[in-house]
Amino acid sequence: MIKNDLFLKALKGQTVTRPPVWMMRQAGRYLPDFMRLKAQYDFFTRCQTPELAAEITVMPIDQIGTDAAILFSDILVVLQAMDIPVEMKSDVGPWIPNPIATAKDVDRVLVPDVEDRLNYVLQAIIQSKGLLDNRVPLIGFAGSPWTLLCYAVQGSGSKTFDKAKAFCFSQPELAHRLLQKITDTTIAYLKAKVATGVDAVQLFDSWGGLLGPDDYQTFSWQYLQQIVTALRTEIPVIVFGKGCWFALREMSQSGAAALGIDWTCSAQNARYLSGGAITLQGNYDPAKLLSPTSQIRTDVHQMINAFGKDRYIVNLGHGILPNIPVAHAQAFVDAVKEYY
Amino acid sequence: MIKNDLFLKALKGQTVTRPPVWMMRQAGRYLPDFMRLKAQYDFFTRCQTPELAAEITVMPIDQIGTDAAILFSDILVVLQAMDIPVEMKSDVGPWIPNPIATAKDVDRVLVPDVEDRLNYVLQAIIQSKGLLDNRVPLIGFAGSPWTLLCYAVQGSGSKTFDKAKAFCFSQPELAHRLLQKITDTTIAYLKAKVATGVDAVQLFDSWGGLLGPDDYQTFSWQYLQQIVTALRTEIPVIVFGKGCWFALREMSQSGAAALGIDWTCSAQNARYLSGGAITLQGNYDPAKLLSPTSQIRTDVHQMINAFGKDRYIVNLGHGILPNIPVAHAQAFVDAVKEYY
Numbered sequence: 001m002i003k004n005d006l007f008l009k010a011l012k013g014q015t016v017t018r019p020p021v022w023m024m025r026q027a028g029r030y031l032p033d034f035m036r037l038k039a040q041y042d043f044f045t046r047c048q049t050p051e052l053a054a055e056i057t058v059m060p061i062d063q064i065g066t067d068a069a070i071l072f073s074d075i076l077v078v079l080q081a082m083d084i085p086v087e088m089k090s091d092v093g094p095w096i097p098n099p100i101a102t103a104k105d106v107d108r109v110l111v112p113d114v115e116d117r118l119n120y121v122l123q124a125i126i127q128s129k130g131l132l133d134n135r136v137p138l139i140g141f142a143g144s145p146w147t148l149l150c151y152a153v154q155g156s157g158s159k160t161f162d163k164a165k166a167f168c169f170s171q172p173e174l175a176h177r178l179l180q181k182i183t184d185t186t187i188a189y190l191k192a193k194v195a196t197g198v199d200a201v202q203l204f205d206s207w208g209g210l211l212g213p214d215d216y217q218t219f220s221w222q223y224l225q226q227i228v229t230a231l232r233t234e235i236p237v238i239v240f241g242k243g244c245w246f247a248l249r250e251m252s253q254s255g256a257a258a259l260g261i262d263w264t265c266s267a268q269n270a271r272y273l274s275g276g277a278i279t280l281q282g283n284y285d286p287a288k289l290l291s292p293t294s295q296i297r298t299d300v301h302q303m304i305n306a307f308g309k310d311r312y313i314v315n316l317g318h319g320i321l322p323n324i325p326v327a328h329a330q331a332f333v334d335a336v337k338e339y340y
Numbered sequence: 341m342i343k344n345d346l347f348l349k350a351l352k353g354q355t356v357t358r359p360p361v362w363m364m365r366q367a368g369r370y371l372p373d374f375m376r377l378k379a380q381y382d383f384f385t386r387c388q389t390p391e392l393a394a395e396i397t398v399m400p401i402d403q404i405g406t407d408a409a410i411l412f413s414d415i416l417v418v419l420q421a422m423d424i425p426v427e428m429k430s431d432v433g434p435w436i437p438n439p440i441a442t443a444k445d446v447d448r449v450l451v452p453d454v455e456d457r458l459n460y461v462l463q464a465i466i467q468s469k470g471l472l473d474n475r476v477p478l479i480g481f482a483g484s485p486w487t488l489l490c491y492a493v494q495g496s497g498s499k500t501f502d503k504a505k506a507f508c509f510s511q512p513e514l515a516h517r518l519l520q521k522i523t524d525t526t527i528a529y530l531k532a533k534v535a536t537g538v539d540a541v542q543l544f545d546s547w548g549g550l551l552g553p554d555d556y557q558t559f560s561w562q563y564l565q566q567i568v569t570a571l572r573t574e575i576p577v578i579v580f581g582k583g584c585w586f587a588l589r590e591m592s593q594s595g596a597a598a599l600g601i602d603w604t605c606s607a608q609n610a611r612y613l614s615g616g617a618i619t620l621q622g623n624y625d626p627a628k629l630l631s632p633t634s635q636i637r638t639d640v641h642q643m644i645n646a647f648g649k650d651r652y653i654v655n656l657g658h659g660i661l662p663n664i665p666v667a668h669a670q671a672f673v674d675a676v677k678e679y680y
Binding site for chain 2 (some may be wrong): 157159160162165166169170209211212213214215243245246263264265266269283285287288290291292295317321323
């Protein structure tokens with residue numbers, strides 16, 4: 001039914017002629033048409049207006065030719081739906097006016113009816129599917145409970161998320177209550193996305209790598225595992241834990257269909273640490289898209305050779321940067337399509 | 341000659357009754373006496389005034405009882421000596437008014453006479469040795485060339501140091517010329533420190549973990565190796581690459597006396613990746629010093645059991661945070677001293 005099913009084949013571990021390619025944040029600030037919409041509408045307006053979200057979602061399909069679309073949205077819409085207001089401040093990034101700190105704060109956090117509170121996301125899926133017209137699969141996503149806790153407690157982005165970690169280490173029972181609420185919401189949210197028609201889901205644990213291996217199990221992985229377990233029979237689940245090389249073994253045994261890899265973990269290490277059988281996705285250093293396009297092409301072919309063409313999805317090791325020339329993103333995608 | 345030589349014994353791989361302990365940034369903002377001096381003198385005045393630097397250096401020895409002192413200074417004084425001005429802005433951190441961007445900029449960078457330009461550091465060593473009176477060893481340090489390039493090019497601290505990476509990936513010849521200038525300066529600087537009396541040196545590659553394994557070799561490790569090679573016959577060298585688990589094997593074969601480990605790399609992984617024979621130093625998550633003191637004590641004993649008491653130096657996995665209660669830092673150090 002989906003014309004270009006390379007991505008879905010790779011998730012199933014099937015043999016392909018070449019690996020599929022998409023880029024995290026591919027519907028983003030490096031695209032002139034995205035910047036045009038950004039000038040007209042603020043961040044959460046773009047997320048909350050299905051027409052806009054859908055228009056942005058399909059941009060990289062039309063303009064760069066990636067093999068999968070990922071719904072334009074943000075991991076923080078889940079916090080908003082849980083009655084934790086989030087604003088997006090220019091130059092600052094995410095801003096939570098009333099960060100979680102006390103038992104009362106955690107009690108007040110809502111486990112919402114996601115079909116109501118996040119209905120605009122479901123509408124954006126429907127509209128995106130319409131615009132995609134079965135050309136490529138559509139990926140839905142959510143942040144990991146730990147990563148969402150980081151923002152909810154810290155109150156903003158941070159290099160170290162010290163406040164969030166202090167919260168977990170000094171009030172672990174509270175942290176676990178909050179994490180479970182986020183987990184329950186996320187499972188309902190992703191199930192609604194699946195019911196509305198996404199073809200795969202990706203879980204982003206952007207700040208998992210700030211925890212040591214034992215704390216990662218305690219404060220992040222056990223909740224991610226709950227989500228994978230709840231979704232895995234319905235849809236392929238991709239888990240991307242940035243900096244989480246130390247947890248690849250557990251992740252590979254979780255029932256996830258694929259694991260995202262960042263650029264600090266070589267293909268060889270990633271295959272070894274994940275047991276060698278699971279589909280891997282990654283891992284070009286986003287900053288290397290500033291290299292000359294001839295270098296990008298060479299790098300991409302080397303990367304495919306290193307990971308192997310099967311059980312592999314070409315991607316960046318994190319989101320594409322705003323200052324990447326479109327021609328360089330295009331060179332990255334084209335290099336994959338040239339591979340044989 | 342040095343009364344408490346546990347730290348030097350551990351660096352030599354000798355058997356000890358208990359491992360030595362010190363903390364990165366142990367002479368820092370968690371100490372009320374440090375805050376008193378901070379209120380009176382700005383950051384670089386404290387670095388550049390030997391009496392103040394020495395007073396700060398010995399504070400944790402007198403007040404917390406660590407087994408080694410580390411000279412109070414900053415990795416960025418090397419850039420200043422190379423005619424790259426650096427300011428310290430409150431709330432912003434390091435600030436380079438004229439970041440390096442062009443060939444002309446790199447040409448202008450000075451490889452200075454360190455005995456002249458960094459004489460105040462050498463005076464601070466002499467004064468620190470006086471105040472220490474051979475109670476514990478004194479550690480000198482420097483930043484890695486890559487980490488210094490990050491600041492020199494980016495112009496400030498950053499989560500991703502995109503500009504610095506873009507500089508390396510788009511103008512590699514320029515990057516290598518700058519890295520070599522920093523390397524030559526650093527070798528002369530550390531040799532001067534050794535001649536003045538430090539008992540060990542540590543190299544901080546704080547941003548090495550932002551590079552993939554191949555780029556790490558190209559833009560960071562080859563320069564660190566030059567420094568280790570130049571110093572290793574004169575003094576024990578500790579290499580700490582934050583996030584550089586993927587390079588522990590090369591590091592272990594470099595001639596370094598010990599390797600610093602961050603908290604994302606378990607003791608087991610660190611021993612395995614470093615080949616099992618070299619002294620390791622680390623790796624308590626600095627944020628975990630906010631745990632109850634009873635928990636800190638348990639954690640420290642588990643950490644020593646995991647690393648083993650020999651060929652091991654207890655430390656944090658990165659610098660101590662400003663908001664750590666002194667009693668918690670004390671509990672960390674005391675837990676090591678109680679170990680038997």
